[in-house]
Amino acid sequence: MVAVIDKKELNSVGLVQTEFVSFYDKIKLECGINFGPVTVAYECYGKLNKAKDNAVLILHSLTENAHAAGYHSEDDKKAGWWDMMIGSGKAFDTDKYFVICSNVLGGCNGTTGPSSINPETGKCYGLSFPIVTIPDFVKVQKKLIDYLGIDKLHSVAGISMGGMQALEWAVSYPDMMKKLIVIGSTHRLSAYAISLHELGRQAIYLDSNWNNGNYYDKEPPFKGLSLARMIGMSSYSSQEALKDKFGRKLQNKQKLDYDFGINFQIESFLNYQGNKFKNEFDANSYLYLTKATDFYDVIEKYGSIENALSDCNADFYILPVSTDMLIQPRHSQEIVDALKSLDKNVTFKIIESNQGHNALFMEEEKLTKVLSEVYK
Amino acid sequence: MVAVIDKKELNSVGLVQTEFVSFYDKIKLECGINFGPVTVAYECYGKLNKAKDNAVLILHSLTENAHAAGYHSEDDKKAGWWDMMIGSGKAFDTDKYFVICSNVLGGCNGTTGPSSINPETGKCYGLSFPIVTIPDFVKVQKKLIDYLGIDKLHSVAGISMGGMQALEWAVSYPDMMKKLIVIGSTHRLSAYAISLHELGRQAIYLDSNWNNGNYYDKEPPFKGLSLARMIGMSSYSSQEALKDKFGRKLQNKQKLDYDFGINFQIESFLNYQGNKFKNEFDANSYLYLTKATDFYDVIEKYGSIENALSDCNADFYILPVSTDMLIQPRHSQEIVDALKSLDKNVTFKIIESNQGHNALFMEEEKLTKVLSEVYK
Numbered sequence: 001m002v003a004v005i006d007k008k009e010l011n012s013v014g015l016v017q018t019e020f021v022s023f024y025d026k027i028k029l030e031c032g033i034n035f036g037p038v039t040v041a042y043e044c045y046g047k048l049n050k051a052k053d054n055a056v057l058i059l060h061s062l063t064e065n066a067h068a069a070g071y072h073s074e075d076d077k078k079a080g081w082w083d084m085m086i087g088s089g090k091a092f093d094t095d096k097y098f099v100i101c102s103n104v105l106g107g108c109n110g111t112t113g114p115s116s117i118n119p120e121t122g123k124c125y126g127l128s129f130p131i132v133t134i135p136d137f138v139k140v141q142k143k144l145i146d147y148l149g150i151d152k153l154h155s156v157a158g159i160s161m162g163g164m165q166a167l168e169w170a171v172s173y174p175d176m177m178k179k180l181i182v183i184g185s186t187h188r189l190s191a192y193a194i195s196l197h198e199l200g201r202q203a204i205y206l207d208s209n210w211n212n213g214n215y216y217d218k219e220p221p222f223k224g225l226s227l228a229r230m231i232g233m234s235s236y237s238s239q240e241a242l243k244d245k246f247g248r249k250l251q252n253k254q255k256l257d258y259d260f261g262i263n264f265q266i267e268s269f270l271n272y273q274g275n276k277f278k279n280e281f282d283a284n285s286y287l288y289l290t291k292a293t294d295f296y297d298v299i300e301k302y303g304s305i306e307n308a309l310s311d312c313n314a315d316f317y318i319l320p321v322s323t324d325m326l327i328q329p330r331h332s333q334e335i336v337d338a339l340k341s342l343d344k345n346v347t348f349k350i351i352e353s354n355q356g357h358n359a360l361f362m363e364e365e366k367l368t369k370v371l372s373e374v375y376k
Numbered sequence: 377m378v379a380v381i382d383k384k385e386l387n388s389v390g391l392v393q394t395e396f397v398s399f400y401d402k403i404k405l406e407c408g409i410n411f412g413p414v415t416v417a418y419e420c421y422g423k424l425n426k427a428k429d430n431a432v433l434i435l436h437s438l439t440e441n442a443h444a445a446g447y448h449s450e451d452d453k454k455a456g457w458w459d460m461m462i463g464s465g466k467a468f469d470t471d472k473y474f475v476i477c478s479n480v481l482g483g484c485n486g487t488t489g490p491s492s493i494n495p496e497t498g499k500c501y502g503l504s505f506p507i508v509t510i511p512d513f514v515k516v517q518k519k520l521i522d523y524l525g526i527d528k529l530h531s532v533a534g535i536s537m538g539g540m541q542a543l544e545w546a547v548s549y550p551d552m553m554k555k556l557i558v559i560g561s562t563h564r565l566s567a568y569a570i571s572l573h574e575l576g577r578q579a580i581y582l583d584s585n586w587n588n589g590n591y592y593d594k595e596p597p598f599k600g601l602s603l604a605r606m607i608g609m610s611s612y613s614s615q616e617a618l619k620d621k622f623g624r625k626l627q628n629k630q631k632l633d634y635d636f637g638i639n640f641q642i643e644s645f646l647n648y649q650g651n652k653f654k655n656e657f658d659a660n661s662y663l664y665l666t667k668a669t670d671f672y673d674v675i676e677k678y679g680s681i682e683n684a685l686s687d688c689n690a691d692f693y694i695l696p697v698s699t700d701m702l703i704q705p706r707h708s709q710e711i712v713d714a715l716k717s718l719d720k721n722v723t724f725k726i727i728e729s730n731q732g733h734n735a736l737f738m739e740e741e742k743l744t745k746v747l748s749e750v751y752k
Contacts, residue, residue, distance in 0.1 A: 031634045034714070190623075192618050243568075258509065260663065263671070301633075
């Protein structure tokens with residue numbers, strides 16, 4: 001079992017496994033449809049204490065999944081997506097807290113989504129899967145938390161799309177947590193963010209293999225999904241970070257020669273990322289989840305942020321990234337202003353980083369420092 | 377002739393026509409190929425004076441053409457792309473100056489490009505068209521200026537990709553102009569700008585109708601070109617401008633209903649722009665011209681901006697836009713620093729606008745005011 005010890009030496013939670021639970025009673029979705037059954041993929045790290053008051057719910061971003069920390073096998077080279085933040089002595093300290101992460105409804109990593117089999121037809125849902133929303137994600141998460149026997153969470157923390165879910169927890173289940181942490185997120189996306197999502201969707205539609213979402217028994221729309229990912233990636237970084245990392249460096253060349261191939265490292269990087277992603281994600285899920293984030297708008301639904309959050313008395317932590325192009329700090333500022341006008345306990349801290357939206361996955365030290373205030 | 381009077385009443389140069397000249401001697405391109413014949417499409421406004429010292433060369437951006445001002449017919453509803461700037465009493469005053477604008481080599485609006493017929497084969501060039509560069513564009517423009525009998529230009533002015541050409545005029549023909557105006561442009565694109573171009577190219581490649589550039593006798597890659605345009609458009613505006621114009625306004629809906637169609641005005645706008653563009657531009661030209669701008673790099677070629685511009689003693693005007701995401705003011709600042717270190721006469725003025733790169737086509741008043749300093 002040397003390999004296991006190796007994983008532990010990486011200061012990781014070690015070997016973990018994704019667990020699954022299926023809920024057979026129908027769930028009333030925001031679109032009006034009663035939908036079920038729903039299987040939820042989730043992972044847990046640390047131990048739930050006897051009082052059951054040390055549970056932390058982590059909510060993932062658009063393209064992530066339930067596997068937030070640790071490794072799935074001894075020869076697994078890639079740790080969970082937020083391994084830098086979750087573990088013994090880390091920001092989300094598994095010596096103290098019971099950390100839960102589940103894949104969202106509509107996703108493609110274990111939780112029921114468009115690539116799942118519809119038990120009524122025996123075929124994949126494809127676009128017959130209902131439109132799902134951020135509140136629907138949260139409704140399913142609440143069922144998981146109930147199933148785990150937890151009456152109240154210590155905290156709910158989400159990044160990017162996960163931050164929207166965290167906010168929605170405060171809206172839908174305002175008494176369910178003591179602390180609420182929203183990192184690099186917003187109560188509603190800007191026109192700019194919607195436009196990038198629409199470009200990604202159009203890239204998928206453009207791939208003739210997409211075939212109106214019916215491709216599960218054929219060659220999937222890999223190229224379209226790959227381009228959608230590349231479009232996303234172009235907004236996750238910052239111009240400064242791209243300059244520092246790539247600038248105009250050439251790919252495998254000493255001098256610029258003129259041809260239609262990959263000339264610059266930035267082109268190679270984007271194509272590599274797109275190509276990698278196509279094997280990791282489902283194109284239809286990409287459509288559903290980008291639409292879910294576009295639709296989320298607590299002001300449209302409740303009239304104001306104040307109306308939406310008035311019932312929640314958790315301690316709020318609103319943490320945007322200084323150079324985030326996709327979700328700028330001023331978007332978070334609006335939440336803070338609303339919470340202050342409600343006289344809520346809110347901490348607003350801008351994470352100073354030149355990594356843009358990617359800071360959420362890169363700035364271990366800065367995020368850990370900010371979160372040490374939450375979990376002191 | 378009432379319609380003509382109407383056009384004049386619009387304070388336009390009125391009816392104009394595109395002219396053509398063909399150069400049959402081969403042109404030595406930067407890639408090493410001797411290429412020809414080359415036909416150049418150009419338009420002229422105003423009159424060349426007897427001293428032939430009042431000629432102003434206007435250089436267009438990626439997707440524009442020779443038709444910079446006026447109308448092509450009496451029922452033409454759309455004026456030239458910079459009609460707001462060119463005409464009697466306007467910034468480029470046709471009462472005083474002889475204004476010339478030509479379509480670039482590799483383009484698709486009259487000047488020889490990949491959609492032109494290769495006289496040796498009788499078929500469209502497609503991807504057999506040679507790789508062309510900004511210096512190649514300028515070499516062809518110089519032939520046009522020689523053909524028009526002009527020994528020295530009063531001024532050379534370019535926006536965006538046209539600004540690169542203006543700079544290249546200063547590099548290749550440093551004694552050919554008295555004034556050089558670079559608006560919303562740079563001596564080399566950033567990793568971010570290259571990445572957006574690469575996304576656009578990938579969108580074209582993704583369209584199965586592209587067929588490796590061989591589509592001139594078939595259905596063209598309209599969808600890919602449309603998406604490429606949408607990707608470009610997403611960076612031409614600013615986040616502020618998108619917020620002001622679209623925000624989260626719904627398209628033909630009072631309330632958000634959840635479906636996979638167009639939900640927001642910003643989505644409708646992008647799709648409309650993409651759809652319009654596909655009938656106006658050639659996909660292969662989009663590939664060639666984006667590559668030409670990506671390749672342009674006076675530092676890579678000459679070692680420094682100083683080396684590149686040392687021979688030019690024109691008055692320089694470097695005019696970036698404050699909120700330009702694509703080509704930020706700091707990119708222009710580098711040119712200014714170099715010119716100052718060379719003790720050149722340089723005016724640096726940031727055009728304060730919340731319209732981003734689009735300001736080049738929208739901020740008539742601000743641009744006119746800045747240019748009044750040049751043409752006083």
